[in-house]
Amino acid sequence: MHLQRRQRFLEAMAPDAVAILFGAKLATRSADTHYPFRQDSDFFYLTGFTQPNAIAVLRTDGGPAFTLFVEPRVEAEEIWTGNRPGVDGAKCDFGADEAHPMGEFSDALPKLIAATKTLYYVPGRNKAVDAHLVQINEQQRLRSRAGGRPTEAQMDPRAILHEMRLFKDAEEVDTMRRAASITFEAHRQTARLAKGGAYEYELSAQLDYEFRRRGAAGPAYESIVGGGANATILHYINNDQALCDGDLLLIDAGCELAGYASDVTRTYPIGGSFQGAKRDLYEIVLRAQQAAIQAAKPGGGLEQIHSAALEQLVSGLVGLNILKGSIPELIEKEAYKPYYMHKTSHWLGLDVHDVGAYTINGEARKLEEGMVFTVEPGLYIPAMAEEVPPHFRGIGVRIEDDLLVTPDGIENLTGAIPTQTDEVEAWVRDS
Numbered sequence: 001m002h003l004q005r006r007q008r009f010l011e012a013m014a015p016d017a018v019a020i021l022f023g024a025k026l027a028t029r030s031a032d033t034h035y036p037f038r039q040d041s042d043f044f045y046l047t048g049f050t051q052p053n054a055i056a057v058l059r060t061d062g063g064p065a066f067t068l069f070v071e072p073r074v075e076a077e078e079i080w081t082g083n084r085p086g087v088d089g090a091k092c093d094f095g096a097d098e099a100h101p102m103g104e105f106s107d108a109l110p111k112l113i114a115a116t117k118t119l120y121y122v123p124g125r126n127k128a129v130d131a132h133l134v135q136i137n138e139q140q141r142l143r144s145r146a147g148g149r150p151t152e153a154q155m156d157p158r159a160i161l162h163e164m165r166l167f168k169d170a171e172e173v174d175t176m177r178r179a180a181s182i183t184f185e186a187h188r189q190t191a192r193l194a195k196g197g198a199y200e201y202e203l204s205a206q207l208d209y210e211f212r213r214r215g216a217a218g219p220a221y222e223s224i225v226g227g228g229a230n231a232t233i234l235h236y237i238n239n240d241q242a243l244c245d246g247d248l249l250l251i252d253a254g255c256e257l258a259g260y261a262s263d264v265t266r267t268y269p270i271g272g273s274f275q276g277a278k279r280d281l282y283e284i285v286l287r288a289q290q291a292a293i294q295a296a297k298p299g300g301g302l303e304q305i306h307s308a309a310l311e312q313l314v315s316g317l318v319g320l321n322i323l324k325g326s327i328p329e330l331i332e333k334e335a336y337k338p339y340y341m342h343k344t345s346h347w348l349g350l351d352v353h354d355v356g357a358y359t360i361n362g363e364a365r366k367l368e369e370g371m372v373f374t375v376e377p378g379l380y381i382p383a384m385a386e387e388v389p390p391h392f393r394g395i396g397v398r399i400e401d402d403l404l405v406t407p408d409g410i411e412n413l414t415g416a417i418p419t420q421t422d423e424v425e426a427w428v429r430d431s
């Protein structure tokens with residue numbers, strides 16, 4: 001799989017070119033402790049290598065097609081941090097044609113790029129290598145009478161890689177389906193805990209537990225577990241307040257499975273029944289989400305999906321007297337923005353906000369087989385929104401699913417997680 005990806009990447013590179021790609025490093029948490037390691041998604045996509053501090057070199061200039069520089073095996077260090085593949089493992093287990101200890105990269109760099117016309121490289125990741133490349137090129141320029149050859153062009157490898165990553169192959173789709181089904185179970189087991197007096201962190205811990213015991217690495221992003229007005233804070237991750245019966249609870253939580261994210265939001269009625277203003281707002285968002293999913297079509301675009309959601313959100317807000325005026329005019333003037341401030345969709349894959357261009361030559365791109373994206377309309381009425389009748393203030397609702405474009409339509413990967421009010425209520429009441 002990674003070999004095929006590297007072959008496609010090499011085919012897309014210019015001739016006589018070298019690509020240098022950095023893996024992620026361990027990030028310091030505090031003093032001498034680190035955050036859990038997470039490989040750079042581009043690096044993982046091309047190599048499958050999941051150890052910190054590696055560099056991949058891909059070449060179309062006649063040199064070895066795939067070289068890895070990795071942390072070598074050192075028994076005294078591995079006792080503390082665990083086994084590493086090392087140089088031999090880089091070749092045997094990860095298919096490198098050549099592998100070297102990381103410490104040799106700097107000395108190898110001048111020779112690596114000596115005959116290169118085009119360098120694929122992302123500056124800003126490693127200042128020492130950035131500076132070294134500038135120095136090597138200047139030296140080559142000064143030596144031009146004696147045959148020195150500076151690289152002629154520097155390209156961004158992400159232009160190739162991110163286009164590749166946007167289209168998921170059968171194996172990636174299978175992983176994302178499994179991530180969706182783990183997320184189904186995690187939401188189900190957590191919805192039952194949405195009772196007055198429970199703390200948001202208890203539900204967050206339940207999500208972690210369900211993700212991990214089912215094989216996921218954990219959440220794909222910090223889980224958002226927001227009761228009451230906390231649901232109106234888009235990236236609320238404190239998750240430290242008590243839940244109150246009758247309030248809504250917004251849970252935006254998905255797992256990371258084999259590198260791939262699911263991204264699911266459901267809004268649950270704490271105590272098990274949607275009431276009054278909360279039911280009114282929930283039903284508007286539900287209609288918006290259904291209309292948005294209906295609008296998703298191969299050959300269509302994310303803008304149409306967003307428009308379909310906006311139409312329902314704005315007409316719902318007019319129906320509740322929160323907005324006043326003609327629906328097209330309110331949409332045109334973006335009068336909904338105080339209550340719906342984000343877009344309806346984003347790409348999904350190795351990253352939760354995945355890579356891939358949203359426009360091509362300034363035009364919105366069309367949906368094609370293999371793309372995965374979210375549909376996530378919401379309404380967030382700030383607690384301080386004095387222009388809104390008091391009973392609507394401090395209520396947040398979002399409903400989010402993950403959609404796959406198939407050869408003949410759309411598959412809702414997370415559609416089994418209920419959204420209809422009676423089914424959502426039943427999940428909360430199930431004890």
Ligand code: GLY
Nearest residue numbers: 221252263352376
């Ligand atoms: N969980 C982040 C998002 O929905 O985009």
Ligand code: MN
Nearest residue numbers: 252263264400
């Ligand atoms: Mn989300």
Ligand code: MN
Nearest residue numbers: 263374376400
């Ligand atoms: Mn999302």
